[in-house]
Amino acid sequence: MSDIPEEDTLNAISREAKAVGKLSGENLTRLYELFGQRFTKALDALKEGRVKKYVFKPSGRIVWIVVGRERDYLIMPEAEFCTCDDFYFRVLDKKVHMCYHLLTQKLAQNLGWFETIEDDDQCYNMLMKEWKKPITEK
Numbered sequence: 094m095s096d097i098p099e100e101d102t103l104n105a106i107s108r109e110a111k112a113v114g115k116l117s118g119e120n121l122t123r124l125y126e127l128f129g130q131r132f133t134k135a136l137d138a139l140k141e142g143r144v145k146k147y148v149f150k151p152s153g154r155i156v157w158i159v160v161g162r163e164r165d166y167l168i169m170p171e172a173e174f175c176t177c178d179d180f181y182f183r184v185l186d187k188k189v190h191m192c193y194h195l196l197t198q199k200l201a202q203n204l205g206w207f208e209t210i211e212d213d214d215q216c217y218n219m220l221m222k223e224w225k226k227p228i229t230e231k
């Protein structure tokens with residue numbers, strides 16, 4: 094159990110959805126009640142296949158990416174970290190527990206709805222540099 098109740102619900106729903114291979118109407122409603130707009134955006138990203146799991150060879154390092162409209166977002170599920178503004182300003186401020194990218198990644202991983210991309214370790218640093226670009230002021 095985590096400290097975050099919404100995450101426990103998310104995990105429970107994900108397990109159920111994985112068992113049957115889809116999200117039921119009831120669970121869609123529950124997720125929407127819990128996450129609101131963040132869930133709508135997460136669902137769009139899942140449907141549009143915007144979740145990528147990069148596996149670097151031969152090290153086996155794994156990096157998750159959610160492709161956004163303007164840039165790609167780097168997700169570190171273990172650290173509950175995302176490179177977006179939403180995460181930076183609101184999650185760190187405890188206003189929201191999870192940005193929609195983290196939510197998307199969790200759903201994608203639990204449901205197996207993601208694309209796996211294998212890449213060479215030599216590309217790792219270059220790609221990480223791109224993904225970790227500092228957040229620009231708006």
Ligand SMILES: [Zn+2]
Pocket residue numbers: 166175176177178179180192193194195
């Ligand atoms: Zn994010």
